[in-house]
Amino acid sequence: MKIIVLLKQTPDTEAQIRITSDGKNLDTTGMKYIINPYDEYAIEEALQLKDKDVSTEVILLSYADDSIKERMLKGLAMGADRAIQIKNDELQEVDSLTLSSILVAAIQQENPDIIFCGKQGIDDDNMHVPVMVAELLALPHVNVVNKIEYKEKDLVVSREVEGGQVETFTVSLPCVLGAHKSLNTPRYANLPGIMKAKKKPFEQKNLSDLGLNAIVLQSSVQTTVDSYKLPPKKPEGKIFRDEELQVMVDKLVEHLRTESKVL
Amino acid sequence: MKKVLVFCEQRSGHLKSSAYEAISAAYQTSSDPSQVEVAACILGHKIETLSENLQSKGAKTVFTYDLEVLNNYNPLAYTEALSKIIDEYKPDVLLTIASPMGRDLFARVAARKKAGLLTDLISIHTEGDLLKGGTKPMYAGKVLAQVSYTKNCSLRMATLRPNSFKVLDKKEQGQRVSIKSPLSNITSISFNTLSQSEGTKVDLTEALRIVSGGRALGSRENFKILEDCAKVLGATVGASRAAVDSGYADHSMQVGQTGKTVNPTLYIACGISGAIQHMAGMKTAKTIVAINTDRDAPIFTIADYGIVGDLFEVVPLLTKKLQAIL
Numbered sequence: 001m002k003i004i005v006l007l008k009q010t011p012d013t014e015a016q017i018r019i020t021s022d023g024k025n026l027d028t029t030g031m032k033y034i035i036n037p038y039d040e041y042a043i044e045e046a047l048q049l050k051d052k053d054v055s056t057e058v059i060l061l062s063y064a065d066d067s068i069k070e071r072m073l074k075g076l077a078m079g080a081d082r083a084i085q086i087k088n089d090e091l092q093e094v095d096s097l098t099l100s101s102i103l104v105a106a107i108q109q110e111n112p113d114i115i116f117c118g119k120q121g122i123d124d125d126n127m128h129v130p131v132m133v134a135e136l137l138a139l140p141h142v143n144v145v146n147k148i149e150y151k152e153k154d155l156v157v158s159r160e161v162e163g164g165q166v167e168t169f170t171v172s173l174p175c176v177l178g179a180h181k182s183l184n185t186p187r188y189a190n191l192p193g194i195m196k197a198k199k200k201p202f203e204q205k206n207l208s209d210l211g212l213n214a215i216v217l218q219s220s221v222q223t224t225v226d227s228y229k230l231p232p233k234k235p236e237g238k239i240f241r242d243e244e245l246q247v248m249v250d251k252l253v254e255h256l257r258t259e260s261k262v263l
Numbered sequence: 264m265k266k267v268l269v270f271c272e273q274r275s276g277h278l279k280s281s282a283y284e285a286i287s288a289a290y291q292t293s294s295d296p297s298q299v300e301v302a303a304c305i306l307g308h309k310i311e312t313l314s315e316n317l318q319s320k321g322a323k324t325v326f327t328y329d330l331e332v333l334n335n336y337n338p339l340a341y342t343e344a345l346s347k348i349i350d351e352y353k354p355d356v357l358l359t360i361a362s363p364m365g366r367d368l369f370a371r372v373a374a375r376k377k378a379g380l381l382t383d384l385i386s387i388h389t390e391g392d393l394l395k396g397g398t399k400p401m402y403a404g405k406v407l408a409q410v411s412y413t414k415n416c417s418l419r420m421a422t423l424r425p426n427s428f429k430v431l432d433k434k435e436q437g438q439r440v441s442i443k444s445p446l447s448n449i450t451s452i453s454f455n456t457l458s459q460s461e462g463t464k465v466d467l468t469e470a471l472r473i474v475s476g477g478r479a480l481g482s483r484e485n486f487k488i489l490e491d492c493a494k495v496l497g498a499t500v501g502a503s504r505a506a507v508d509s510g511y512a513d514h515s516m517q518v519g520q521t522g523k524t525v526n527p528t529l530y531i532a533c534g535i536s537g538a539i540q541h542m543a544g545m546k547t548a549k550t551i552v553a554i555n556t557d558r559d560a561p562i563f564t565i566a567d568y569g570i571v572g573d574l575f576e577v578v579p580l581l582t583k584k585l586q587a588i589l
Contacts, residue, residue, distance in 0.1 A: 011402070013520050014540065016405075016539065019406065026406070095379070096370075097373060097379075122403065122520055122521065123401060125382075125383065125401060125402070125403060125524070126382045126383075127366050127370065128370045128380065128382065131367060131370035132371070132373065132374040135370075135371045135374035135375055139451070140339060140451040140452035141371070142452075144363065144367075159363075160515060161363040161364065162362065162363055164466075166456075167335075167336060168454075168456045168457075169337075169454055169455060170453050170455055171451065172450070175452075181514050181522075220415070221413055221415065222412060222413050223413065224411055225410050226409045226410065227408070227409045228401075228406045228407065228408050229406070230406060231400075231404065231405075231407055231546065237553075237563065237566040237567045238567070238568050239563055239566065239568070239569035239571060240568070240570050241570070241571035241572075242571070245576055245577060248572065249570070249577060249581050250584065252581070253581070256529070256552070256568070257588075260550040260568075262472075262529040263529075263588075
């Protein structure tokens with residue numbers, strides 16, 4: 001079996017997000033990057049299939065600049081077999097659909113049985129790519145996956161929807177599955193894994209290697225991010241302390257009723 | 264005249280009331296609302312009665328696509344059905360609410376129709392009679408981004424965050440269009456089941472009131488204190504990542520960057536210190552109440568009201584007080 005895991009790097013969840021003075025970009029000075037947390041569940045799910053059948057090949061794929069190598073090495077250290085970086089130096093700003101079409105061009109060269117990815121990037125929070133990649137490949141998809149049962153011919157896949165409810169589908173291979181947090185617990189890379197990772201194939205491709213052209217792709221971009229701002233700061237709140245509990249609770253409820261009128 | 268099509272979600276024969284928010288938002292997609300024609304569509308099975316509600320809320324035309332395969336969500340069947348309605352109505356703008364189904368479906372339809380898609384907008388911006396774009400939270404709300412469509416975009420699609428658009432009182436005497444033409448035979452994916460949630464719990468992302476607990480709860484059993492309070496308030500119970508990682512609460516209850524981003528009118532944080540990733544997911548709540556023993560906990564910096572005290576003492580008193588007045 002051949003599995004592709006789509007990878008993205010994002011700022012660390014604990015990172016403060018700062019904006020450049022012109023408001024047009026994020027200030028990435030000193031920003032710490034991680035593998036998009038949901039993508040780690042995708043890698044783990046692929047590796048669990050490899051644990052069961054060693055002939056399974058797990059390939060990491062990303063459209064990124066060269067700094068992705070560190071993230072790729074982590075994925076390889078966890079146990080993936082090889083990594084492909086599609087270099088984004090000719091075209092950095094793409095929308096989800098253009099990005100998906102680039103990824104699809106690389107996926108089609110590999111012909112995988114399953115494509116795993118995180119359910120969303122924790123940066124733009126769009127949840128577009130897993131679904132769009134599937135549509136462009138004319139494959140079924142399930143996103144926000146919290147459970148997969150591997151049957152003989154197909155998969156029974158659960159996805160989390162509102163109120164903790166779960167929708168279950170039967171899906172045939174090949175397919176695209178977007179991993180949710182509750183799918184598994186990602187393994188840590190151990191020292192032998194880290195040593196081996198450096199020797200594993202790390203391939204860099206240009207858009208032209210995929211038969212793509214940056215100018216044509218640019219003209220397919222239909223949405224852009226124009227500027228950023230920080231959410232408005234709230235005025236200082238009323239914090240009650242050092243009084244009898246009942247008095248503080250009464251005051252709180254009174255304010256909720258008369259001042260903020262939420263009760 | 265600009266044509267706006269609104270996808271209205273039904274589950275198990277119940278129309279999501281947030282659909283009315285999307286229909287109201289549809290009238291804001293041009294600077295002159297009188298130049299907007301709004302149509303709504305519902306996919307499902309035996310859904311005729313649902314369309315009447317939509318007509319009375321501002322949709323001039325209501326399309327119903329009624330087939331057994333559409334009874335529950337199947338991404339491929341829904342994509343094909345909605346695409347057929349798009350081909351028939353030829354809208355300039357396509358809207359829905361950013362629910363799990365709405366977000367999933369719109370990403371697939373955008374890829375099929377080669378459309379531009381903006382997701383999870385909290386407001387929309389116009390330029391003349393054109394929908395220009397909108398504002399969307401990114402990094403779970405750590406920043407707000409101005410996003411827009413490029414001039415290459417023909418069909419403008421957007422999903423809207425629940426509780427962000429006011430429902431207008433608009434009435435239309437419109438027509439209903441019923442579609443029953445068969446879809447292609449889909450074999451690669453089929454719907455099996457939708458588990459029933461306990462009771463009629465409102466999802467965190469759509470809840471108007473949330474009572475949330477952190478690691479200080481100390482155990483799964485102790486969440487009962489919050490549930491009692493939530494019951495009185497008609498609220499949904501949430502949890503911090505620390506509480507979820509400690510096994511005190513299910514991941515579906517997690518609020519924050521790797522959980523859910525919520526937007527209620529009242530958020531009561533109990534024993535939550537306020538990690539950056541947690542606050543990112545809830546700070547747009549209209550009124551935030553923090554209950555914590557540590558006056559220096561970061562959660563107090565974004566709280567409208569706070570009580571410095573032990574949640575195990577404060578919350579039961581609060582529940583009792585609310586019981587008396589609500």
